[in-house]
Amino acid sequence: MTKPLPGKKLSTRLFVALFLTAILVLLAVTGAVVAVSWTIYEHGAEETLVDQTRASAADLAGLDEGQMVAHLSSTALANTRITLVAADGRVIFDSDYEASTMPSHAARAEIAAARSEGTAVMLRASETAGSDTLYAATLVDGSDDILRLSTTRSSFAYYLGNLLPALFAIMALAVIASLVVARVITGKITTPIVSIDPEQPLESETYVEVEPLLARIEEQKLKLVEQNRQLERAVTLRREFTGNVSHEMKSPLQVIGGYAELIESGIADGEDARKFAGLICAESQAMRRLIDDVLTLSRLDESASGRTSLFDLVATAKVVLVRLAPMAAERDVRLFLAGPDVAWVLGIETLAEQVVYNLVDNAIRHGRAAGRVELDIRCSAQDVVLDICDDGDGISPEAQQRVFERFYRVDPSRSRETGGTGLGLAIVKHGVESMGGSVTVGQSALGGARFTVRLPAANGV
Ligand code: ADP
Numbered sequence: 001m002t003k004p005l006p007g008k009k010l011s012t013r014l015f016v017a018l019f020l021t022a023i024l025v026l027l028a029v030t031g032a033v034v035a036v037s038w039t040i041y042e043h044g045a046e047e048t049l050v051d052q053t054r055a056s057a058a059d060l061a062g063l064d065e066g067q068m069v070a071h072l073s074s075t076a077l078a079n080t081r082i083t084l085v086a087a088d089g090r091v092i093f094d095s096d097y098e099a100s101t102m103p104s105h106a107a108r109a110e111i112a113a114a115r116s117e118g119t120a121v122m123l124r125a126s127e128t129a130g131s132d133t134l135y136a137a138t139l140v141d142g143s144d145d146i147l148r149l150s151t152t153r154s155s156f157a158y159y160l161g162n163l164l165p166a167l168f169a170i171m172a173l174a175v176i177a178s179l180v181v182a183r184v185i186t187g188k189i190t191t192p193i194v195s196i197d198p199e200q201p202l203e204s205e206t207y208v209e210v211e212p213l214l215a216r217i218e219e220q221k222l223k224l225v226e227q228n229r230q231l232e233r234a235v236t237l238r239r240e241f242t243g244n245v246s247h248e249m250k251s252p253l254q255v256i257g258g259y260a261e262l263i264e265s266g267i268a269d270g271e272d273a274r275k276f277a278g279l280i281c282a283e284s285q286a287m288r289r290l291i292d293d294v295l296t297l298s299r300l301d302e303s304a305s306g307r308t309s310l311f312d313l314v315a316t317a318k319v320v321l322v323r324l325a326p327m328a329a330e331r332d333v334r335l336f337l338a339g340p341d342v343a344w345v346l347g348i349e350t351l352a353e354q355v356v357y358n359l360v361d362n363a364i365r366h367g368r369a370a371g372r373v374e375l376d377i378r379c380s381a382q383d384v385v386l387d388i389c390d391d392g393d394g395i396s397p398e399a400q401q402r403v404f405e406r407f408y409r410v411d412p413s414r415s416r417e418t419g420g421t422g423l424g425l426a427i428v429k430h431g432v433e434s435m436g437g438s439v440t441v442g443q444s445a446l447g448g449a450r451f452t453v454r455l456p457a458a459n460g461v
Pocket of ligand 1 (some may be wrong): 075132288358362364366367390392393394395405408409410411415416419420421422423426448449
């Protein structure tokens, strides 16, 4: 199961991120515009006042005090207070107040600065909220008097206050526009992801970044399909196998049942009864062999056939030849073993013994009576090879393709007669492969069948 980020949808995250970015940019831009426009306004006001002051001072140049007062009294500048201050700080003229009642202005910052620098501009916050007073002072040419012009200018807070309604309206529109744009962009970005078809991941048009994930999904999908196919095949094979096993068991049971009934009914007596008992015995042995082989196969299917170890395949072959010597003698078959003294193999010893046993047993049973069976062992760097050849009729190329199938027999009745279960070669193939080896069938130089088993050699031992 995937673990979704707590309460987070990609589209929601994207939308919020885009929206917040837009708002932040908007606030930053608005702030910058307001600050710049304020600075321009502020400088503009200062420059205008300084220009006005200089122009008015120029008008006063060369006039005496009385002429100056007369000139200033007739001058009216909108929203501008005019003050003329003498060198000692005495106020000679003031457009807004009675000059004679005013205190000395010598210590006023703008007056002092103008006296030393010629022209000065100062800003003082007024008692009245919402406005500041801007003072510009300059020396009047040809005299020690200083002309001062002052005007009230709105404070920044007031300036901003005036702007606010317009700012809010613009912000509201911008927020709405941001919401819409963020929504549209979110949709455009998420669509290629949301619209991926999990059934056809590689068909979907999507981002390069997502492609490895889609390739992996496709790979997993194919793997799953293959696994399902294998599972279905395994189920079918198992069902077939179960059917075959039941079928193989029926015939010996029928024979056993039939003869047992004859003995029970008393029809068979004496010699017959003993003969029938012998047949029952033979059939029950065939059933036991079948059960043994079925159990061996099912153990192999569960890959629980024993522990891997080092063992000598030559010794194993010798053990098998000794075990099968009585059977070979019965058919007058001679057994030969050629090869090195030892051949170390890495595998499961009991399983290897079963493999060699089944192959030699087949060679004796299916080979020629009074014939020969030859075992030949060779060692190479990678593996140990065992050839088992007989001089019987051999196996046709078509049958060679199928001999390793469960219950496949070239001649079913002959196989049964000789005590075969039809599972011997299936056990051989499964067993050899479970040890990492292989088995092949072909024509032997003796004229019969040749089975070649390769098992991994125990290198460096
Ligand atoms: P079975 O119990 O019948 O021997 P196997 O699985 O061992 O079953 O072998 C399958 C079939 O392959 C046999 O029935 C037989 O027809 C054929 N076969 C196996 N070994 C030989 C051999 N050495 N020569 C000829 N035919 C063989």
